[in-house]
Structure formats: structure tokens, C-alpha cells
Amino acid sequence: MEKVQKYGKEADLALNLWVKLARASATFGKLSAVNIKTFGLTEPQFAVLECLGHKGPLKLSVLSKKMLMSGGNTTCVVDNLEKQNLVERTQSKEDRRAIIVQLTPESKKLFDEIFIKHAEFITKIAGVLTEKEQGTLARLLKKLGLSLKDLRSN
Numbered sequence: 001m002e003k004v005q006k007y008g009k010e011a012d013l014a015l016n017l018w019v020k021l022a023r024a025s026a027t028f029g030k031l032s033a034v035n036i037k038t039f040g041l042t043e044p045q046f047a048v049l050e051c052l053g054h055k056g057p058l059k060l061s062v063l064s065k066k067m068l069m070s071g072g073n074t075t076c077v078v079d080n081l082e083k084q085n086l087v088e089r090t091q092s093k094e095d096r097r098a099i100i101v102q103l104t105p106e107s108k109k110l111f112d113e114i115f116i117k118h119a120e121f122i123t124k125i126a127g128v129l130t131e132k133e134q135g136t137l138a139r140l141l142k143k144l145g146l147s148l149k150d151l152r153s154n
Contacts, residue, residue: 028125035121039114044069044077046118049086049103053111057102059092086110 005012036046044067051066052058058066064074078101081087086107092098103111126134 031125032118032122035118039118041114042077044073045081045086046114048074048077048081048101049107049111050115052087052101052103053108053115057090057100060089060099060101063101081107 007015033043036043039046041049047067048063051063055066060074060078061071063078064071067074069077078087078089082089085104087101088104090100090102092100129137
């Protein structure tokens with residue numbers, strides 16, 4: 001039986017893509033969140049540690065942009081991580097108005113331990129796709145994401 005077009009071939013194809021992308025993203029995200037909780041962290045906390053662990057010390061404003069979070073939300077997450085002695089703030093030597101956020105020695109060890117476990121988990125759930133399929137999907141999603149970023153600024 002042939003599939004009935006509701007909104008036209010292009011629109012039906014785009015809507016089908018959107019539904020599948022949204023469902024896969026939501027499921028992948030939920031599985032990742034459950035894994036992150038096993039480390040005793042929230043998703044935003046893990047994301048800050050991951051960003052600082054890979055990028056090194058960052059200005060608070062740069063961290064906010066990389067995290068796609070508001071400045072206020074980033075400050076709240078960093079406050080909570082600081083209370084747990086997982087990050088520390090220092091004043092920038094170049095710009096006294098800027099605050100630098102970095103991992104503490106304790107959190108560097110924690111990051112090294114937990115990120116490899118999370119990476120193994122993500123590898124496992126992505127393993128339904130071959131390496132070639134993962135590469136292709138990643139390139140396509142990047143292309144889509146970059147084009148949407150351009151649309152957002154209009």
C-alpha cells in the first residue's frame with residue numbers, strides 16, 4: 001500500500017524527519033541523563049565539568065555561551081559546583097571584571113574517572129549504528145544544526 005501524502009511530498013518528508021529526530025534525541029538524552037545521575041551530578045553540572053575538563057579554564061561568560069545557558073543559570077550551576085569543591089573561580093589577570101572558572105584538583109580526578117565511564121556508555125548506546133553510520137549521521141546533524149543556527153539569527 002502506498003503512503004498517502006497529507007501535506008505534500010517535501011513537507012511529509014521533513015515532518016517525518018522531525019518526528020524521528022525528536023524521538024531519537026529525547027530517548028538518547030534520557031538514557032544519558034540516567035547515566036549522569038549515577039555519578040551524583042545533574043546534567044548541567046556534568047556539562048560544566050565536561051566543558052572545563054576538555055577546554056580548560058574559561059571565563060564565566062565564555063562557559064555560558066559554550067553551554068548554551070543563560071549567565072544566571074551558569075552562575076547557579078557554578079555556585080553549586082563550587083560548594084562541592086568541584087570548581088573554583090579566580091579573577092582574570094587580563095581583565096579584572098572577568099571571572100575564570102576551572103576544575104579543582106579533586107574534580108580533575110573525578111572528571112577523568114567519570115567521563116571515560118560516560119563515554120563507554122554513550123559508545124554502547126550508539127553502537128546500534130556502524131562507525132560509518134555514526135560518522136555520516138554526525139556530519140548530517142552538524143550540517144542541519146549549522147543551517148538552523150543561521151535561521152535563528154534572522
